[in-house]
Amino acid sequence: MPTAIMGCARDVVEECGVARFVFTDFPLGNPCGKPWDIDMQRSIVGSALDLLDRAWMARTTVQTPFRWGNDMWRKAFMRVDDNKREALAREGEERRRRQAEIKAGR
């Protein structure tokens, strides 16, 4: 089955290895364009259709020309720093406790 993937996690998709990849350098969540931006969404889907049609080998990546607007998200997402370490450790403990509960069928 011919496939093309639209995504924002370049390293994850390229390490996995896919036939065709349309990469947009946005925060995770909107791989097909900014919310309510019909022209941008149309362009990104159009790139995916172009790639379906024209790519001739696996691992073909194209990057769309769009920019998010600011780069704050690049450093903020999943950030680990000394102010957050304690909270993150607590989150992890809570998560493991709930996972064990789910596993036990509760």
Place this chain on the structure above:
Amino acid sequence: MEHLQAYRSFVSYIDRSREYYAAQGYPEPYAWAHHDDVPFAPLRKRLSECRVGLVTTAAGPEAEGTTDALQSMRPREPYAEPSDPPPARLFTDHLFWDKEATHTDDVDSFLPVNRLAEYATDGRIGSMSPRFYGVPTDYSQSRTSQHHAPQILEWCREDGVNAVLLSAL
């Protein structure tokens, strides 16, 4: 703007998540899928004659109201839902995307069901599949490749799909 920089500009989620989960006290880093050999299927006919399907990692209507991210880690099944009328919303709260930077209130920002329908109307593609397909994120690569993917392929064949666009949140 042209400038020089010492680091790649795009975020490495593999690096970022390794540090993040270590800080949460997980002893082993997450092992990401990696394939040395990658299959490639060429289009067998003109795009304007192809029926194109969509696959999403968002959850279907049955997950609506699931607010607990861990509850949502229970094994889920793939689903197929009508493309027309297009869904007004899909459930994404349980997935790991950047909830501070953006939102998923516009379905077409992650599942371009209206945009693809427009390309069908314009004749760029032959038609859109009458259903779109959902694949669960459950952190099991073997379930994804051995159970979920074959199920979605079967639905695509039932619907006469010739090519698929996938979008990952």
